[in-house]
Amino acid sequence: MSLFGDAWNQYEHGMDSGLGVLPHITSQFFVPRMVDKPQDPIVLAIEREKITTLVKRDAHSFDSRNITRARDSPVLPSLSPEVLWAKSVASGDQHSDQVVSWDVLRQSHPNRSYNTPFLTEQSSDVSASAQYQSDSFFRDVNDITNQTFSMQPLPFDLRASVVRVNELELLESLRMTVLGTSSFLHTWDPVSETFLSFGGAENLPNKLIISGKDETMSSSLLKRFLDIGTLMRRLEVFLSVLQTRRKEESATVHAFSHALSVVLVYLRDQLSRGPLSNFCIPVSSKTLSGTWLYYGDSEEIVVSLASLCQRGLGLSPSQYPRFTMKPVALLSRIYKYLDTHFRKSSSRTLVAVFAYLLTMSSKNYLQTLCRSVAYTDSNSQRAATNQPQRTAIGPLDIEDFDQASPEDDEVLFSEGDKLPSFIPRELAEALPAAQKSLKLLTAAQPSHPVLNPPVRRPFITWVWSTTDIQDLWRTGSLGEAGDIAPTIGPNSPSDLASADSNLHGCGYQSDLVGFRIFDLEPGSNGGNTFNEHSMHAALENFILSFPPVLPSITPNLSLLTNLVFSPLISHAASLSSALLSIFLDENSFLYVHDHLVLLRSHMLLTSPSFKSRLTAALFSDTDDREVVAGGGKSFTLSRQRSKSVAGVTQHGTSRWAVGLAPFLTERGTWPPGGSDLSFFLRTVIVDSQDIRSFGPDDSQQEHELGSRRIAEEAEVRLGFAIRDLASDTGRERWLNPLYIEALDFLYLDYKVPHPLDVIITPGTISKYQRIFSFLLRLVRVESAIRAAFRMTHRNVLFPTLNQSRKLLTHFRFVAHSFVATLSAYIFDVAIGGNFDAFLARVTACRLGTSSEFTDVFSVAEAHSAVLNNILSACLMRSSQRAAGDLFRGGLELILELCVMIGDLNDGRLQEYQASSALDVLFAAFREKMSTLIKVLEVLLEKGLKSSQRQELLLALQEQSDVRHAPGGVEALRHLILRLDINEWWKNLHS
Structure with missing residues (x-):
């Protein structure tokens, strides 16, 4: 309840503040009972119009000067409420509801519902007039009645100047402000990048008050228009700064700046078409509120764009973050905002604007991505193989932009680098292999059908219309329907077609066809040139054709993204399989x-x-x-x-x-x-x-x-x-x-032929060489122990030392057994078991009985893993250094034995000298063998789970024709069984 109405009630009844009883408050909104007689809505409307006109004329004649004269009177009862408020109560229906029905012409509220002491329920003119005079009026009331009354005073601030405007003046000013342009009420401050009120006292900031509204209502109404204008101006400043850094931009960033400029042109056009464009019409009580509601959608779009560009209202220019110039980060940011608006079910226009930004900004990136895996027609593929091409971004040729640095594309698609967030995981995993496969396939078979498709493959592009999505779902490819093209210019398509045909007839080479435009008559190719009108029309058509919801086959953006990139995923897989088929062709x-x-x-x-x-x-x-x-x-x-x-x-x-x-x-x-x-x-x-x-x-x-x-x-x-x-x-x-x-x-x-070096890599060749060096040592010891057997069999090397002769015979037998067992294990189990199983897997893949290898890189990984298993089975890995030293130490002792026997046979070593050396060698060999068996047992215990898996593989081997490898560490179990089948070495010291 207003304080003014309360004060007048107390004075009228002559009561204290605690004794007065306020009248009942009746309902403000109701539907009156219809009388049981015929009604003529037209006649009633005419009568009502006449009464309203008379009441308004009388109400305007009773202005604030009456209140001033009443204030000068020494007798307060002359300020009768009937005199002060009667005509304001009778002025117009300020609370008629807006429901349009068959009886809307009829007066729905009786006059008694407006007989109220609340000032806020009166007309805006009366309310403003009362507020302007409230200060002096209530000071006189306080002096006469010795009562304390208060009312919301006029805004007053020594640090600001209050500027009052009516609605017509405000609308004239907002027409410029909402477009981001200074007006006679608001001026742009380039330091703070905000609009400031203008027109008050000099050197003082201003507070703008709308006639009939208080300060809070005025600021609330103005906020939307000022926010729109501020953000539009900030986006324009951001765009101008972005375009001044053209040499630092990549093609993706430049495409984004161009698309954003088109969106701003579109928004500026939409804002200029609103109610503010027709501000000369008679202003009613609903004009300002209707205008305020109209610009709600525009505010949502501008706020989202400013947030995308990091130029929101909550930031001052000194707080602006550095805008990213990386194509991957920029595209991921746009896609994230688009996905958010899809999830929030934002307005169709807002979603369409961000879809347009993503489509235009990512077009060059997607074209480069397609070229990186030869997903183009055959003509463009030949050109792409030799040199990078410039592509078109919508109707604006990328030739108009600055050339992106060549390092961008190299870094962009290098292995291990990040991709935009909208790239499906399946494509991100297949892309590095497909790019490598393309180079290898070009070297192996340049005429392969995958590299020379019979049907033109268009670039990957975003699709949004229901028809395009359904076509892509059915056929797996899309023509040019998904492109955003400008409207046709003044020249007819037939004229342009004839001009192009004439140019093609002039003998242009394929690389110089782009220069044919310079041979046209001035203005003859206007339909293909860039202008703001064409781009604006293309964006407007894009928004109008944008579906309110995605079709049921792709109900969300994630599924739509997978559908858009599905042709590229299939093509990447075909590149890898095509290269693999060449390496599996037995006639090649x-x-x-x-x-x-x-x-x-x-x-x-x-x-x-x-x-x-x-x-x-x-x-x-x-x-x-x-x-x-x-x-x-x-x-x-x-x-x-x-x-x-x-x-x-x-x-x-x-x-x-x-x-x-x-x-x-x-x-x-x-x-x-x-x-x-x-x-x-x-x-x-x-x-x-x-x-x-x-x-x-x-x-x-x-x-x-x-x-x-x-x-x-x-x-x-x-x-x-x-x-x-x-x-x-x-x-x-x-x-x-x-x-x-x-x-x-x-x-x-071994010099591996190209491109087979992708499977037989230098790393695998080095592993082969390590195994080859170990095999040379083993063959050397084999030859040495056979030579030692012949020397001891022909000659008696210890004729006088019977114990040494027996020990030599025993040591020779044990050493020969160890070398023979080791040789059989290495060639049969370590090499034969692992490598032969790998060759069987390759053959099964060639015959189509196995799909284990999807590309040549999986074959290369399996090849390297097989060699690692062979190295592990031979105890040659760095993690097996302790066991490997014992393993090779045993071979060294056997070779020392053979050299000592050779010295005895040549007479370089005496019998008594060899006897003590033989004892030392045999003790060392026995110690190493015992320790080796224990270390192998420890290795097998650590790999117990691996052994269990190996047993499962062996069980599956009995049910399958595919041969399984014994593995690396798991193969050592075969070595222990061969070396110490009765556990004699293991129990030697027990």
């Missing part, structure tokens, strides 16, 4: 199975012919230093030529490197060199190749052709080389032929 030179067999045969010594020839060239198991075991004719002749000059003289002065070919040590230097060694090793490779003849079947003949080419090129691609090892001190073990590391300087290399 790149048939990976044959190359793997070649590597296994030579670098893992599984080829009997290569292993026998290599053993004959590098090793010897004879018991006579003067006899050459194995080798070709040239080898023997060379050996015989050098024997007379070097062999005899070195017999008594140099120690015998048992197990090595005598030819390697006859020069007296280590490592050996010369052309003879290179010739022998090259002969080993050439003679070991098995080139098969052609078969009668054509398909078999094609396969033989591929295999023959692989075998022929193996002579060139395989080769021995010298490894650069450290020799700082000169006492390194590989510099002494007596040690087991004597042949570590020699390794076998």
Whole structure:
């Protein structure tokens, strides 16, 4: 209840404040009972209009001067409420409801409902007049009645100037303010980037009061218009700053700035079309409220755009965050806002605006993404392979923008880099493999159908209309329907088509077709040039065609995104499968199975012919230093030529490197060199190749052709080389032929043909070489122990020491058993079990009985894993250093035994000297073997779960034709069973 009405009630009844009884407050809104007689709404409306006109005329004549004269009167009762408020009560229906019904012309509220003492229920004119005079009026009332009355005073602030405007003046000013332009009431402050009131006292800020409204109501009504204008101006300033940094922008950021400028043009047009554009019409009590409601949707759009650009009202210019220039971050930010508005079910216009920003901003990015995996037509693919292309962003050619730095695209799509948040996870995982597959497929088979599609594949673009989404769902591809095109200009399509045909007839090359526009008549290509009107029309059509809700097949933005990128996902998978099919084609030179067999045969010594020839060239198991075991004719002749000059003289002065070919040590230097060694090793490779003849079947003949080419090129691609090892001190073990590391300087290399090097990588080749070096040590020890057997079998090395002779026989037998068991385990289990199972998996994938390998990179990973398992089975991984040292230490002790036997056989070592050395060697060997078995048991206990998985695989193997590998650490169980089947070594010290 207003205080003024309360004060007048007390004075009228002559009562104290506690004795007065206020009249009952009747309902303000009701539907009167209809009288039971015919009514004429037209006649009643005419009569009502006449009464309203008379009342308004009388009410305006009774202005605030009456209140001033009444205030000067010494008698307060002359201020009768009937005199003061009678005509204001009778003035117009201020509370008629807005329901349009059949009886709306009838007066729905009786006059008695307005007979109220509440000032706030009177007309705006009366309320404002009373407020203007309230200060002096209630001061006189307080003096006469000695009562205390109060009312909301006029806004008064010494630091501000109050400016009062009527609604017509306000609307004229807001028409400019809402567009972000200064007016006679508000001026733009570039420092704070806000609108300030203008028109009051000089050097004082202003408070704008609307006639008939208090300060709170005025600020509340003005806030929406000022917010819209402020944000529109801030966005324009932001856009101008963004466009001044053009050289720093990528194509994506520039496309965003262009799309944002189009949206601002559209919003400015929509704001200018509103009620404020027709402010000269008679102003009624509903004009301001109706205008305020009209701009609600525009405020929501502008606020969201300002938040996207980090220019919200809650921030001052000094608090603006640095706007990102990274394409990925920018596109992810736009998509996040769009998804939020979809989830909030925002207005269709607001969602359409953000969909337009995402479509236009991401177009260049998506085109570059498509080009990175050759998802284009064949013509554009050829150009994309040679050089990057510039693409169009909607109707505005990207040629108009500054060139994005070439590093952006490289970094953008490099492996491990981030992608926009809207890229589906399936595509993000397939994209790196598809990009690599594209390069490899282009090198392997440039004419592949995947690279030269018979039907044009359009770029990936966003689709929003229900028709486009349904077409994409049915066919899996979309034509140009999803593009945002400008409206056609003054030239007809037929004219433009004829102009283009004339230009094509002028002999333009494909790379120069873009310059055909310069040969047109001035103004003849106006329909294709950029102008704000065309872009504005394109955006308006886009918003009008935007669906209120997404169709049921893609009810949310996430599902729509998956649908949009589904063609690109399928294409990426086809690239990987196409490349894999080339490597699995048995008629191709790149048939990976044959190359793997070649590597296994030579670098893992599984080829009997290569292993026998290599053993004959590098090793010897004879018991006579003067006899050459194995080798070709040239080898023997060379050996015989050098024997007379070097062999005899070195017999008594140099120690015998048992197990090595005598030819390697006859020069007296280590490592050996010369052309003879290179010739022998090259002969080993050439003679070991098995080139098969052609078969009668054509398909078999094609396969033989591929295999023959692989075998022929193996002579060139395989080769021995010298490894650069450290020799700082000169006492390194590989510099002494007596040690087991004597042949570590020699390794076998394989030049992998491109693009097969994606599967047989340099990393895997290094693993092959590590295994090859270990196998050379093992073959050396095998040759040495056989030579030791022959020496002890022919000669009695301990004729007087019976115990030493028995120990030597026992040690020789144990050592030979250990070497034979180890050799069988490595070639049968570690290499054969793992590698043969891998080859079976490759064959099953080629035959289509297995889908384990989806691309060449999965094959490469499996290939590397197989070699890791072989290294683990041979105890050559860094995590197995302790067990590996024991494992190789046993082989070193056996080689020392063989060298000692050679010294005894040559007479360099006496019987009593060898006896003590033999005891030490056997004790050390027994200790190492016992410790090795215990360490292997510990390794197997740690890998117990892996063993259980291996048992499950073995169980599945019995039910399947696919061969499973024994694994890495799991294979050590086979080694323990072979070495210590009765647990003698394990219980040696117990």
